[in-house]
Amino acid sequence: MNGIWWVVATVILVAAARALVRAARHSRAAGTPTPPTEITAPEPSASPAVTRSARAAEPAPPRSATTFNVVSTKPLTGIPEIRHFFRTNETPVYFVSATAFNLLGIDRWVRNFRFVNYYDSFDGWHPNVFVPQEQTPRAFGSIEEIVNYLLGHKEVGDLIRSRGGRGKAAFLMFDEETEDLARDLGLQVAFPPAELRHRLDSKIETTRLGNDAGVPSVPNVMGKGTTYRDLTRLAAGARLGDDLVIQTPYGDSGQTTFFIAGESDWKEHEEKIVGEPIKVMKRIEPRELAIEGVITRHGTLVGPLMAELVGFEELTPYDGGWCGDDVSPELLTESQRRIARERTIAVGDRLREEGYLGYFELDYLLDAQTGDIWLGELNPRVTGASSITNVTAVAYGDMPLFLFHLLEFMDVDYEIDVDELNERWAQVHNLDEWTQFILKQTEDVTETITAAPTSGIWRMRPDGSIGYARRDTDWHTIADEDEAFYLRIAGVGQYRYPGADLGILVTRGRFMNAEHELLDRAREWITGIKGQFASVPPAGLEPPLVEPEPFGFKML
DSSP: OHHHHHHHHHHHHHHHHHHHHHHHHHHHHTTOOOOOSOOOOOOTTSOOOOOSOOGGGOOOOOSSSOOOOOOOSOOEESHHHHHHHHHTOOSOEEEEESOSGGGTTGGGTSTTEEEEESSOTTTTOOTTEEOOSOOOOOOOSSHHHHHHHHHTOHHHHHHHHHTTSOEEEEESSOOHHHHHHHHHTTEEESSSOHHHHHHHTOHHHHHHHHHHTTOOBSSEEEEEOOOHHHHHHHHHHTTOOSSEEEEOSSSOHHHHEEEESSHHHHHHHHHHHTTSEEEEEEOOOEEEEEEEEEEETTEEEEEEEEEEEEOOTTTOSSTTOEEEEEEOTTSSOHHHHHHHHHHHHHHHHHHHHTTOOEEEEEEEEEETTTOOEEEEEEEOSOOTTHHHHHHHHHHHTSOOHHHHHHHTTTTOOEEOOHHHHHHHHTOGGGOOOEEEEEEEOOSSOOEEEEEOOOSEEEEEOTTSOEEEEEOOSSSTTOOSTTEEEEEEOSOTTSEEOTTOEEEEEEEESOSBOTTSOBOHHHHHHHHHHHTTOEEEOOSSSSOOOOOOOTTTTSOO
């Protein structure tokens, strides 16, 4: 009898083992990631490993509801292992936005990375860009509406289900509806909650957090928009003078910043100010700067400092509107660069206390007369400047800044030495020069586009004219300052109207001098690209649908 029971027990064990094997195979077939437990062969070309653990930093526990599932395996230690992790990544990662611009080239670093976009900038030939084929003409009111439209599109749902029905999703802008739609698709949002991001996005909240972190803003006072008389009283109490700058909490600084030197200026803008919480500032002669960072569990990483192209009439119809970036090792003095980096780390550490992890951008204002650096505003997201930040990261020999953001949401433990990375990235010899401009319709006409420049690499000839050189998916192969990558936004059949986004151009070198004036080469590229467009008056009597400005908020 005992022998019979031994046989029965053996049969049960064999059946159970086979069931486990089938379950494991099914999991792999469905795309469930199998994280590597150990990586023993770093890439020879990678930079030296960062081996000192940064766990001693002991970050404060987040106050938000964000939770992260960390797989219990040996932590990834240093840049070579992290790079290998992303190159062998099995988890689908999606960047859902109007265009792919902000993170173009990240698919070179992250396996299974896909762009899901509304605008077809590549006419279908980019292997990792997905644009739904069926689209009905519509006018969106925000970036969030574009994202939610895409997540609710049947073709996008089919794409995600065909790749396992799960994964991570990153966005430029999103809201609570986006979070619900992503959850329904089996996607985890690779950012802190929308509610937290919205609160931190306020220019008034930025000022408060900066003060907490010891990072000063231009002399200011907070109040509420009521009357011009109340404004002058408020400013007088703070000794700000008569020449004032007013900002409302949310929106692109180019369209929510008002210069008030007298009652006539107030009357011109009062409709947008009255009833709003306002930040009233002393007016200075600013040079706009930008810097991006990533708040990790080990501390805050900081990218290169950039000079912003702002308000150039050749590029934008908006006075004070952002329209590009320069990055250069010769930007400002060593002391000023150090101050900007230290203050960015301080703000990042303060944001971590609020529960925020991941990518962010800070604007600074350099007073051209005194040399003082003031905190401008916070963008808790990837931005239009991310394209430059992540291309210069290649020069560091490590990896793009966005990958450190992604690590916080990839269900994996890792160790890096934040101080060592920041010190290395601050070295001037690790920076090269890159620049970009965002081209809007500046002429006061509304027409239907009949010809538009193609996305890819363009080359400037000796006589200053430009020609299409070759097809490419991003700007990483640009050889010199005579080559540039153009990303088309507005194409044939679409409308061009005042303020409409037409395209983006990225190249090596700089577009501005030390006084923040456009160089001749910038004007030659602007003229060359504009010359590739042709348009005619719209047919019919009905006004055309005005589409959103995806790049109106330094978001691209």
